[in-house]
Amino acid sequence: MRIVVDAMGGDFAPHEVVKGSLEAARLYNADIILVGDKRLVEQELPKDYKQQYKNIFVVHADETISMEDIPSNAVRRKKQSSVHIGLKMVKNGEASAFFSAGNTGAIMGASKLILRTLEGVDRPAIGAVLPTAKNPSILLDVGANVDCKPLHYLQFAIMGSAYAKIVMNVEKPQVGLLSIGEEEMKGNELTKTVFHLLKSCRVIDFKGNVEGKDIYKGTADVIVADGFAGNIALKASESAAWYISKLLKEELKRTVISRIGALIAKRAFTRIKKRSDYTEYGGAPLLGVNGVVIIGHGSSNSNAIKNGIKTAYELASKNVNRDIQENISEAYELLKVDKSDSFWNNIKERIRKIKPED
């Protein structure tokens, strides 16, 4: 298997990306193709990397998309970027998966342009795999699509369920809708319509609304939201976790006694870090495109890169996209969705007419 890695993507590229790729090359039975400015990438590699690593390759890219680039412009204008070249290798069957910790919007746009979406999927979604008190949950979308229509949520639900089933090994994934109350009538105008649609479609196992306060309880395997709400839920939690760890450090350092206590319990803190550290969770899948794309956190260190490559490797060895495709077709059949009719314009009325028994 061959995994393409965007060597120029992320706040600490190419240094941390190359470092993480070398670790991945040692651990996984896959060829790793680093795409980027050849001179810069090879500076980060050992001089004899070709002898030392039989499975590391470098492919040159003339251009680099920075974190500050406006995604739509970068997608249109920087056609020789490491993102474009890497994705084209996946498109052409030269590689099985693409990983980048770079500009999320640009990776999303270029993936849509080059790989195209799966049939029936309007928009790819970014899924974040969250640790919870039970099994991990996948939350999607976390930022690719800020303004969504009801049918997009259904697509997210199907994509998330496929991922939970095939990658996370959940037999019958339960889907929840991110909202502000458990009851059906709680939520905003949009999510109330979505609730009705998801309840109507037995291709997914819809369990109702999931409140913000229940996210880390693990009450649902898949949590769907538009990219705005999903992103805020994800980032607000990260912020809260950051704040608590800051408090912990401050308070444990405050007195000699607490410093001694912390030193004795050091291993417990290391275990907590490992269980809650995002770098252990290896990147977010971009679901719904015709190929395997994993997006890493912009601030990825080499450990996060290594785990992101691992996720790409695992995802590429399984056929999530076929499952998505089959279930989308089935859902459209059940809901009698014909994309050529005016369904898309009056979905609200149509959905309200669908009975759960249909």
Place this chain on the structure above:
Amino acid sequence: MRIVVDAMGGDFAPHEVVKGSLEAARLYNADIILVGDKRLVEQELPKDYKQQYKNIFVVHADETISMEDIPSNAVRRKKQSSVHIGLKMVKNGEASAFFSAGNTGAIMGASKLILRTLEGVDRPAIGAVLPTAKNPSILLDVGANVDCKPLHYLQFAIMGSAYAKIVMNVEKPQVGLLSIGEEEMKGNELTKTVFHLLKSCRVIDFKGNVEGKDIYKGTADVIVADGFAGNIALKASESAAWYISKLLKEELKRTVISRIGALIAKRAFTRIKKRSDYTEYGGAPLLGVNGVVIIGHGSSNSNAIKNGIKTAYELASKNVNRDIQENISEAYELLKVDKSDSFWNNIKERIRKIKPED
């Protein structure tokens, strides 16, 4: 000063409410009027409470609004509830503030009905005061208004600024808009319009978007959002904090050594709990109504009740509402908002025409 407390509000009412009220009665120089089922309330009070506490009074209410009641129904039908009777006492000048840890939607609805909103305020908003790495921030709305129009955000910004200035003693509160990227063009269709409106109105000090990841950094004194996004940000953070403290407990208990370490550092953990515990933050103000209303967390224990009463006491001793009223008038003057014209229908176009220099 007289504070009315809804003795029947909250998951642990009336027990914890009465207990917290007694603590508050000992600490603060205020009369506390417990409204609720007199028999049940007096069961929780010491037999000689009238001798022991000169500042505790009980007022009977025939009805109780439960956490499960549908807010709109409860507001219309349970006119003899402790919420209605308590709010009427504020309306009639018999008390300066109302505190309840009960059904949020019902408190909000009844407050709007009985106290009315301040002139120029369309909807009251619930503000949550969050601890941050710098000073506390107030996030609003956190659930009263799920679907908002741009002008509602401006009202929230003005109400939050008044609270930050007068209660939190911030000289010139900086306002941020909760969104999914720092730049002006990031966000959903609604927040992009709101960005433009807030930037145009110099009554507030607008500093731009605040991302989820920055909430606990304390980059803004006031963070505005619609009730959907605000609620999700607040509750997702609570969920993350709950999860981390669960991990902490599990890992610190795992080995004898870590248990010893944790015991030695016990005081540090107590300090952390105090700094991050919501029960220390005493309830959320309902801003924009013609009176002082504080809403407590449903699961409030006596400590949270005591601190909620403290917040009510502090807020009632200051005139936040006058400041809100003045600034709303000034903002409407600057923006030339006339609620009788069609402004409300075509606000998007109008806002786009307003130049920041106006």
